[in-house]
Amino acid sequence: MLRLLIVDDEPDIADGLHTLLQERFPFEFELYKAYSGKTALEWLRRGKFDIVMTDIRMPVLSGLELHKHIRSLWPRCKVVFLTGYSEFDYVYEAIHYDNTSYLLKTEDHETILETIGKLAEDIAGEQQIEGLMAKAMQQMEQTLPLLQNELLSELLYGEASDTLDRSDQFEELRIPLDPKRPVLLMMAKLMGGDFGTRQAGKAQLHAGMKVIDEQYGYSHLHMKYIFVDKDTMVWFIQPAASHPEEQSEEPASWSGILLAVREYAENAEAACLRSFDISLFCLLDRSPCEWEDIADRWAMLEHEYHRQSGERNGVVQVEFDETELSRTKMLRKTDLLGEYLATGQAEAFDSVWKRITAEPVRLESVYSALSLVFLRHIHRFNLQERLSARTDLSVLMQPSGVQLDPASWIDYYYRLAITIFELQQQDQAERRDRTIDLVKSYIHDHLGEDLSLVRLSEVVQWNPSYLSRAFKKVTGTNVLAYIHETKLKEAMKMLFQPDLKIHEISAALGFISPPHFTRFFKKASGHTPQDYRALEERCKK
Template sequence: MYRLLIVDDEEMITDGLYETLSRCNLDLDLCKAYSGREALDWLHRTRVDIVLSDIRMPGIDGMQLLSVIKRHWPHCRVIFLTGYSDFDAVYRAIQTPGVQYLLKSEGYPKVIQAVDQAVAELNDSLRVNDLIQRAQEKLNTLEVLARGEYFRHLLHGANPAANLAADFRKLSIPLDAERPVYVAQGDLSRASSAVSSYASRHESAMAVTLLAERLLNGQVLSLGMIDRFGDVVWLIQPSADRADASEEEEDRMSFLSYLVGQFELIQQACMSSLELSVAVTLGDRPSKWGKLSATYDKMRRQGQTRTGDGGQMVRMLSLDVSCCARERSPRDKSDALSAHLDAGRREEFLQLFDELTASEQDNGSPYLLELYYTISLVLLSYINRLELENQVTGFPALMRPDEFACWKDAFAFLRAMSGELFELRSSGESNRAAEAILKVRAYIEEHLDEDLSLVRLAGYIHFNPSYLSRLFKQSCGMNLSEYIEAARVERAKALLKNDDLKVLEVGVRVGYEASQSFTRFFKKATGVTPQEYREASRT
């Protein structure tokens, strides 16, 4: 879902545009600001895809907003409205790519047409099939392969070389060895069965890497690669004009807001162009190169605690820079089992489990004992991290293979416990989703007189807005905006039965400062004006 911000210092115009566009079924998340300063707050807080703004406003005007938009959200489309013959501003506006210009006197149909055009341009910009085809040759170059192998080496525990900059120069790596780096992980584990094989998963991950390279290009220094578990990892630094973005807390949060917004676009493009659902985990602070393996390891360990299915979520992970990576088992198959369990890949886990235990009758007791304890430790580690010991059947027997009559029974026990862990994981995600939605609904009921924009509600429960919108509709069967309108209507009906309150006061208590806006909203929902409803309720 794209986000459209309406900006005008005249409240009647802002509200009128908001109400008109909300009735057009454009599938847009609508936000509004009554000044350039308020619009800047939105632009620094969340991704904005389309801005519909007056050019002339006191304080920060439309052209000043445009410079901020192009710096922070280069893919954003801008539609300028003005009632002035400001030819200089108009000339500069129409010279900027992605900007349209309309006179206020042209009316709502022209505005709706311009918004439709902006949405179409955004959709076109996310189509990447031809991009992937053109870049296929680049993907196969030895240089790109060498870069990926080099960073996989660092991610999985190798210490960086003393002269990291020299390695970067030799491999033409577009990152600064002297500056820390943000880490993001893209999890394809919730993608369709079409990417279940290694080859198709690897191809899909490469396509996602290419797509992200295009959308991040120019604003950041970034390098995408595929880790040994088949997921995408990005290493990101601010570009030259953002070089100090990690120095101050406000700048760091602004840079993170930009990254979250761009990864939302990447997710949307993956779904529309590749039909892939990608969950993204983003570290909330940059990591020193010496801590890169520890940072990556923590992100993998904690990546499974999603809410709902997590398929289109951009999750911000708090990183303790002093964290130390846990020792990794030298057994590659143990690593793979752990990775499948952590990612929720049930079929892959059980397939590998069956491969490991299929030849149990052909091996002696020492091998079977080692195999049993290897698998048990994978399960035990997962149970301990998620504190599931009281929820798993037979947990005390996990490290006691001598309690079973034969090895076949012992491995059958481990397989059954594995299936139980996957079921607990699924139910836990659903429960967290239900708890989050209940929390949002309670907040709405308590704050009907305040701003209940999608961005604000998402910030309240620390989700990205597009994920909250999708999760709410899945859980409640209606859009979040529809739920809020229904709640406001019900509250207004109850308050109108109280003759001590004026209609204007009722409107304020359900979030409408202007009486005309409240009347239009109420009549649209009920078919009668607030006063007519009050009079009817007295009879």
């Protein structure tokens, strides 16, 4: 539903346009009106509007001045100036802006309705996915290096989603690597210089590293580097598809590649020293790894860097302790499980769970780590009583659980996770339903007041668009239709009371005038309020 604001310091004009548009577009627009530019600006600061119809000459804050605020607050908002023949020169300046047009106040109703209908169609066209995607692709061309850096950094730190197709991501971001083949990591620390303190120096360094990479890279290798912070770089390295060693995943077959990478690193170090007076200290992984193990290898490279003592320069090929590597992998994955439990990411949890339970590791370490993850979560969210009613939690406290058949306790933990996710979904649904009930109660109790989507969202502190979708999902109808239905029912009840005047009922239900109420009631019920009251009186007799 689009939001339209009518602004005119003559109430009759504003009210008339409001009634005209409400009758023609009862469900297409959420209509608002303001009798001054100042009041209109208050509305605009409370939420986004799609169309604003405004008089051009108003005291205190003119239409042109309001237009400047609109351009600043909501640049995509369509503005229609209402003007007289004598004011055309005055409005000429404003209509040169995008999304701005004008209507003469003498135009007939059909012309006004046609103009607003056309603007609604234009907005719908702009919102089409194809148009948005085309613009997004243009913007992505400019931000591609940043997006590449962001995705590869997320992979390094284990933050990338496991539920997305990584091949599609790499293709979309034009990352020259294959996520289905092993990759070799090399870390480099930049030592010395003041590149980290000057913005110009940073730009020069980034440009220089690009030149160095192009000059000393190899055609048979795909090497993609990123900066993870101001003085740390990481290279992701794979053989090109045409390279014979690409066919093998055995570490021994990578010996030639490792030699080439060492030579590349030495050349890059010498070039950095000559060009920027900066030394490179490179740590080269001993062998390639699968992409799902990237975060573990990166953690070990960082750990190894801090373990290095003495003069840090040159290229060092790292040999990892297998026990330490296995422990690092397990800790990181169990930490991820805890994070996914807390944030309700069931699919991501399932993906990491399958990797953990598929690895040949010591059962004691897995059991203990998982127990800690679940105990922390249960304590943090106070779930002990609710979970105890569904499952036996004593297994979490018993070290003897490691004596169980592995398949049994693995199944126990997985079912426990499913139960936790079910409770989360139940809680979310209950919170949503309570909020919608609050909105419905507010509507019933404030029928004569502001019931705009903006106001209702302020009452429950939700985003207006989210509230609109949630209301439709829970009730099966949209907010405006529910308000109309509620007002109609209340009007019928009030018409049973002969001492209440029509204008009193109209005011109590928030209609701008008795004629407006009459039109609404007749359209909804098929009778005028007077006829309906008379009909009810005859039925009583």
